[in-house]
Amino acid sequence: xxxxxxxxxxxxxxxxxxxxxxxxxxxxxxxxxxxxxxxxxxxxxxxxxxxxxxxxxxxxxxxxxxxxxxxxxxxxxxxxxxxxxxxxxxxxxxxxxxxxxxxxxxxxxxxxxxxxxxxxxxxxxxxxxxxxxxxxxxxxxxxxxxxxxxxxxxxxxxxxxxxxxxxxxxxxxxxxxxxxxxxxxxxxxxxxxxxxxxxxxxxxxxxxxxxxxxxxxxxxxxxxxxxxxxxxxxxxxxxxxxxxxxxxxxxxxxxxxxxxxxxxxxxxxxxxxxxxxxxxxxxxxxxxxxxxxxxxxxxxxxxxxxxxxxxxxxxxxxxxxxxxxxxxxxxxxxxxxxxxxxxxxxxxxxxxxxxxxxxxxxxxxxxxxxxxxxxxxxxxxxxxxxxxxxxxxxxxxxxxxxxxxxxxxxxxxxxxxxxxxxxxxxxx
Ligand SMILES: Cc1ncc(COP(=O)(O)O)c(C=O)c1O
Numbered sequence: 001x002x003x004x005x006x007x008x009x010x011x012x013x014x015x016x017x018x019x020x021x022x023x024x025x026x027x028x029x030x031x032x033x034x035x036x037x038x039x040x041x042x043x044x045x046x047x048x049x050x051x052x053x054x055x056x057x058x059x060x061x062x063x064x065x066x067x068x069x070x071x072x073x074x075x076x077x078x079x080x081x082x083x084x085x086x087x088x089x090x091x092x093x094x095x096x097x098x099x100x101x102x103x104x105x106x107x108x109x110x111x112x113x114x115x116x117x118x119x120x121x122x123x124x125x126x127x128x129x130x131x132x133x134x135x136x137x138x139x140x141x142x143x144x145x146x147x148x149x150x151x152x153x154x155x156x157x158x159x160x161x162x163x164x165x166x167x168x169x170x171x172x173x174x175x176x177x178x179x180x181x182x183x184x185x186x187x188x189x190x191x192x193x194x195x196x197x198x199x200x201x202x203x204x205x206x207x208x209x210x211x212x213x214x215x216x217x218x219x220x221x222x223x224x225x226x227x228x229x230x231x232x233x234x235x236x237x238x239x240x241x242x243x244x245x246x247x248x249x250x251x252x253x254x255x256x257x258x259x260x261x262x263x264x265x266x267x268x269x270x271x272x273x274x275x276x277x278x279x280x281x282x283x284x285x286x287x288x289x290x291x292x293x294x295x296x297x298x299x300x301x302x303x304x305x306x307x308x309x310x311x312x313x314x315x316x317x318x319x320x321x322x323x324x325x326x327x328x329x330x331x332x333x334x335x336x337x338x339x340x341x342x343x344x345x346x347x348x349x350x351x352x353x354x355x356x357x358x359x360x361x362x363x364x365x366x367x368x369x370x371x372x373x374x375x376x377x378x379x380x381x382x383x384x385x386x387x388x389x390x391x392x393x394x395x396x397x398x399x400x401x402x403x404x405x406x407x408x409x410x411x412x413x414x415x416x417x418x419x420x421x422x423x424x425x426x427x428x
Contacts, residue, residue, distance in 0.1 A: 001141075008160070010036055024063055102121070106230055121141065128260075202236050235289040
């Protein structure tokens with residue numbers, strides 16, 4: 001286990017690669033993994049060549065181009081939901097002496113088990129489905145005993161070890177893993193089918209849909225009938241309309257994290273992939289208006305059309321169901337000057353807004369009120385009274401699900417304040 005998914009990924013790659021080595025990697029990657037590959041590893045003399053995750057010809061050509069220590073990919077890419085052909089890529093990697101490392105966070109072990117398909121190492125953000133309660137940051141690395149020992153030594157020396165209490169929470173959450181994932185995946189399949197019929201949705205990506213470009217790969221390589229709990233779809237009208245849609249939702253929460261018991265939704269362009277330039281978003285297949293849905297366990301007994309008519313206040317009812325979405329307020333607070341622009345701090349989860357009982361500035365405690373977090377920077381600002389009046393109800397509901405695991409996105413000044421806050425006994 002490691003301190004986070006990124007802790008597991010970084011420690012694994014730094015254990016398996018040396019200066020002068022080459023990694024061939026799927027291009028469609030979680031934003032911070034990509035940052036590690038394009039910014040940090042090259043600085044240590046490790047070369048990275050990218051290929052399209054689902055394109056075997058590209059894998060073959062890149063691996064044939066020269067020696068490689070590692071082939072790296074997500075089994076189900078975040079957020080495009082492209083599927084890696086694990087057996088074929090493992091074969092290609094092994095022919096060239098490379099080890100295949102697979103990030104199985106998005107698909108989950110419930111859905112696909114890469115080691116049985118030829119992968120050498122599996123990494124997970126245990127922050128997501130493995131823990132499943134959005135209250136822990138953790139990572140996992142799974143491999144043969146020798147590889148685990150190789151990584152484990154560096155987990156200690158690099159200090160990416162998991163806090164014991166977090167380890168306990170993840171271990172406890174695993175008791176309900178199959179139950180949670182079964183329920184989440186069943187609901188996700190229904191929601192994906194429903195979305196396909198919505199005129200407001202341009203495209204739906206779910207590996208269980210016949211329309212998915214990698215449906216046959218999932219059918220051949222994944223566990224029978226299991227297609228995961230992540231759905232991606234493109235809202236007609238692009239990023240701005242998608243953002244309005246997200247912010248108008250009343251039940252589903254907008255947050256960068258995923259895999260928890262609560263349904264979470266995000267726009268990758270302003271959250272998990274905000275470090276991508278527009279060109280990089282385009283190359284990675286993140287279309288304007290793309291929205292990522294992590295389906296939770298709540299209301300699993302309800303029909304998708306009812307769930308979505310509640311969830312989707314600005315999407316008209318699907319033409320085939322006759323439901324009329326319940327009228328909802330779509331008021332979104334506009335920008336306003338922060339009463340104290342210097343005061344930045346973390347909210348909960350991705351786009352994150354939360355109630356702060358008190359906050360610390362200059363060592364004193366004072367009440368703050370509501371905070372909204374800037375989706376691009378993940379740092380907070382204090383809401384004006386007008387914004388507060390407009391959003392309090394919704395934010396209170398959002399906060400009710402507890403803190404999420406995205407604190408590392410917050411800017412450095414936050415850390416000093418957290419430390420001060422903790423010293424002063426501030427309940428974060
Ligand atoms: C596919 C994938 N891998 C790795 C990570 C990083 O995990 P963590 O947040 O636990 O560092 C994430 C986080 O969203 C992810 O989606």
